[in-house]
Amino acid sequence: MADPQAVLDSPTFRDLDRLATSVFRERGAAYERDDAMPVENLKDLHARGLLHVTVSKENGGLGANVSSEDTATFPQLVRTIARGDSSTAHCFQVHNHTAWLIEGTGTPEQIERFLKPVTARFGLFSSIGSEPGRTNMYVMQTKARRVSGGYIVNGVKNYATNGPLADGLVTFVALDGVEGYANNHQMVILEPGMDGLVIDDSWYQPNGMRAARSSLLTLNDVFVPDSHVLGEPGAYPNGRWQGRFHLGFAANYLGTAEGLYTWYLDYIRKKGKAGDGITQLRTGEMRIALDGARALFHHALQSWRTRPVVEAELISMSAKSAAAHAAFDLSHKVIHAAGSTALFDEFPLSRFIRDLETHVLHAGHDRTAQIIGQGELGESFDSTLQR
Secondary structure, three states: OOOHHHHHOOHHHHHHHHHHHHHHHHHHHHHHHHOOOOHHHHHHHHHOOOOOOOOOHHHOOOOOOOOOOOOOHHHHHHHHHHOOOHHHHHHHHHHHHHHHHHHHHOOHHHHHHHHHHHHOOOOOEEEEOOOOOOOOOOOOOOEEEEEOOEEEEEEEEEEEEOHHHOOEEEEEEEEOOOOOHHHHEEEEEEOOOOOOEEEEOOOOOOOOOOOOOEEEEEEEEEEEEHHHEEOOOOHHHHOOOHHHHHHHHHHHHHHHHHHHHHHHHHHHHHOOOOOOHHHHHHHHHHHHHHHHHHHHHHHHHHHHHHOOHHHHHHHHHHHHHHHHHHHHHHHHHHHHHHOHHHHOOOOOHHHHHHHHHHHHHHOOHHHHHHHHHHHHOOOOOOOOOOO
């Protein structure tokens, strides 16, 4: 198991940190302004051999994910990229989660057809569970009706990150006429150009994370052949896949907060404010909060090799929530310590804050705390839930 801090101290990560906090951060302003995906950033990651990290070496990746011997590399990559641009980190995270999911649940034929062509070049995946009006993350309103040779699918899906450029979109649906998500939750692989599939990028107009382009998918009698049906019914919830993804979000929140903090330190020194006592106090408070979030994050990384899966999931949920709260707290302290000029568009501060305000809402932190409380009190709980 790679030591979490040793991974960060390696030459590869030091080089990536410099790239993220300079080039990725500078490009981020243009991506946000133009509502554009961070393609150049993602291609830079591909050029360094880092784009498909969660996939096994045999299938074109590095074999690094929380279920592998190397639990640290992938989350630390998300964290390091987020120091420069949260949107790039999320696009990278979603692609890797999806590629890992395809490899873990797909048939040999599907790995050859869908996975290997993408990992052999620059390519992206998307996965979509979200739907308008959904009340349970595993209960899908998009229905798949069995027909000869496959399924006819109808419904609307949203927040398909990487949707505009995705080679394949792993989409969660419910099998029509089957009760209970443990039996009716089904994954299918959609490809751009399928009859009846409309991928709309113009829908996505959030306050922050604007470069993490996330499409609206409308499915009108889309025929999905059996070759595109991924895994058995219930494979995603029953396989606890969502629980493996907690640390990807924690890494983004923590990395964005760290990028904001290091930018703030440089800004304060250049403005000649480092000698102010209140500024020193606020800076110390920020460092303490970050140290706590970092320690819990590293503990969570190691727990996937040392603890039972459910314990690792709960610790990861704690790390995710702690990183989110630390990021929110830090952003408010930075505003007061740096002053209003720091919010001008020539600086990345306002973008950092917009990204945090938008992305931290992706996980339901009240729900996270409730689930952890259920476990502490001996009540039934599901530690895979995102919200």
